[in-house]
Amino acid sequence: MSGVIRLVIVVLAINGFFTYIGLFLLPQAESHPPKEVKIEEGITVEELIEIGKNIVFGKGQCMVCHPVKEETGMRAPAISTIGALMEREAKERGIPFEEHVFEALVAPGNYVSEGFANIMPPVHKPPIGLTKEEIVAVAAYLQSNGSKVTITFPESLKILEEVLKKTGG
Numbered sequence: 001m002s003g004v005i006r007l008v009i010v011v012l013a014i015n016g017f018f019t020y021i022g023l024f025l026l027p028q029a030e031s032h033p034p035k036e037v038k039i040e041e042g043i044t045v046e047e048l049i050e051i052g053k054n055i056v057f058g059k060g061q062c063m064v065c066h067p068v069k070e071e072t073g074m075r076a077p078a079i080s081t082i083g084a085l086m087e088r089e090a091k092e093r094g095i096p097f098e099e100h101v102f103e104a105l106v107a108p109g110n111y112v113s114e115g116f117a118n119i120m121p122p123v124h125k126p127p128i129g130l131t132k133e134e135i136v137a138v139a140a141y142l143q144s145n146g147s148k149v150t151i152t153f154p155e156s157l158k159i160l161e162e163v164l165k166k167t168g169g
């Protein structure tokens, strides 16, 4: 046999050997696409908070203005303590905590947090345009930053709808 043919046979054999290992002996890498949790009946508070967090740091564009931690000269209240801040404000206003949180999101101009300008856009209108379900998730996440989470889905939708009616949609 010529040297070239022998070489080809060796190469093919080695190739086949590694193909065999790859196919049958190595554990197959499974792909696990992240499970998408929908905001629907049966969702847990933890899942709701996680979705809310993703919206705040993503499509909600909240971080354009809000810093994560308190800093000097910040344009908007820090997210990491916003639950505690709103709980205090709700007490001062003498209104339910949940109502204050929803109002802060859909009618931010109605109560402007002390020391800040009235520049926050309502989150249910363009350009942010969150759905009611998303607003409930965001509200639960905000509460989880320094206060007790009392907002749940779908129970709290009713409160949001009342706030929307009261503030003119």
Ligand code: HEC
Pocket (backbone or CB within 6 Å): 056, 060, 061, 062, 063, 064, 065, 066, 075, 076, 077, 082, 085, 086, 089, 101, 104, 105, 108, 109, 111, 112, 113, 116, 117, 118, 119, 120, 121, 123, 128, 138, 142
């Ligand atoms: C254009 C800048 C801007 C964007 C974008 C913005 N905010 Fe604000 N936000 C502010 C400012 C300024 C304040 C303080 C004045 C006020 O209360 O309206 C505020 C206040 C708030 C309050 C009330 C805090 C309190 O103590 O009552 C909440 C809650 C809030 N923002 C959440 C959000 C969330 C959630 C998003 C994203 C979906 C968002 N904001 C996007 C500027 C912004």
